[in-house]
Amino acid sequence: MTCKPPCKHEFCWICLGPWNTHDSKACNGYKETVRRGECEVVRLRASAQEYIKRYAHYYERWAANEKSREKALADLSEIKNKKLQKLEKKHCQRGEHLSFVTEAWEQIVECRRVLKWTYVYGYYMPPEAYMKTELFEYLQGEAEVALERLHDYAENKLQKYFRDEANSEEFNKVFRMELTNLTKVTRRFFSNFLKGLEHELSEVDVTLVEEKHVQLTDAWRCQYCTALNDGDHNMCYGCLVPKRGQKRDTIREF
Numbered sequence: 001m002t003c004k005p006p007c008k009h010e011f012c013w014i015c016l017g018p019w020n021t022h023d024s025k026a027c028n029g030y031k032e033t034v035r036r037g038e039c040e041v042v043r044l045r046a047s048a049q050e051y052i053k054r055y056a057h058y059y060e061r062w063a064a065n066e067k068s069r070e071k072a073l074a075d076l077s078e079i080k081n082k083k084l085q086k087l088e089k090k091h092c093q094r095g096e097h098l099s100f101v102t103e104a105w106e107q108i109v110e111c112r113r114v115l116k117w118t119y120v121y122g123y124y125m126p127p128e129a130y131m132k133t134e135l136f137e138y139l140q141g142e143a144e145v146a147l148e149r150l151h152d153y154a155e156n157k158l159q160k161y162f163r164d165e166a167n168s169e170e171f172n173k174v175f176r177m178e179l180t181n182l183t184k185v186t187r188r189f190f191s192n193f194l195k196g197l198e199h200e201l202s203e204v205d206v207t208l209v210e211e212k213h214v215q216l217t218d219a220w221r222c223q224y225c226t227a228l229n230d231g232d233h234n235m236c237y238g239c240l241v242p243k244r245g246q247k248r249d250t251i252r253e254f
Contacts, residue, residue, distance in 0.1 A: 058123040062116050068151075069112035075155070076105040087161065091168040100176055104154045104183045111147045111190050118143070121197060132201050139201075143193050150186045153179060 003009045010019035084098050118140050125133050157179075161171045220229055220243060234243045 055123070058119045062119040065112050065116035065119070069109055069116065072105060072109045072112055072151070076102065076109060079105055083162070087171075090162065090166065091171050093172065100180045100183070101154070101158065104150065104179050107183050107187055108147070108151050108154060111143075111150075111186060114190055114194065115140075115144060115147060118193075118197070135201055136197075139193050139196065143190055146186050146189050150182045153182055 003011075011017060012019055080102060084095060084101065087093065087098055087101070088095060122133075122136060122140065125136065157175065160166060161175065229243075
C-alpha cells in the first residue's frame, strides 16, 4: 500500500510494517521466539504468549484474505454490471471480447479463497516437519506475490483505460495480452501449489525449492526482476519483460 501524496509512505497491507523491510517478499511465515536460560514459570508464561501470537499471526492473514476476497467480489460485480459497458463504448469492443477482464477478477476471487485457507493448513502443520514448513512458506509466499501482482494490475492498471485520453490500440493489444498472461500464470501457479498440498509436498525435493516451482527444465532468470521462469515461455511471469534476445511482438501467450 502507498499513502497519497505528499506522504507516499509504502507499507504492507497485512502486517502494516514498512515495505522497504520486506524485500518484495510476502510476510506469510511465522518465526517463533527462541528462549533459553529462563526458569520454568517464565518459560510456561512465555509459551502461552507465543501460542497466542502464533494463532493471531495466522488468523490475521486468514481474515485479511477473506476481506480482500469480499472486496474483489464486489469489484467483480461492479465490473460486470457497470464498467464493462463503459469499456465497450470507450474502446469499441463487444462484450465477449472483454471477457479477459472478468476472467482476471474471477481468478483473483478464487485465489483469495485458496490463499485464505492455506493459512489454516500452515497453522496445523506439525512442528517437527520444519523442512516441509519452510518449503510450504516459500511456496505460499510466492503464491501471495503472484496474486498481489495480478490484483494490482487488474485493479490499478485498468483505471487508465477509462480516461478520456486512453489509447484504445494499447488497451486492445498490450493490456489485453499482459492481463491475460498474468491471469494464466497465476492460475497455473495456484494449481501447482494445490497439487503439492494434496500430496503433502512429497513430490518436491526440499533442496531444490526454487527450481521446482517452475516444474520444467530449461529455466531462465529474468535480467530485470530476477524471477525464475520455465523454458516454455519467453516472457517473464514476474515483470512481463521479454526474455533477453526475444522481441515483444514475437512472444506467444502463456
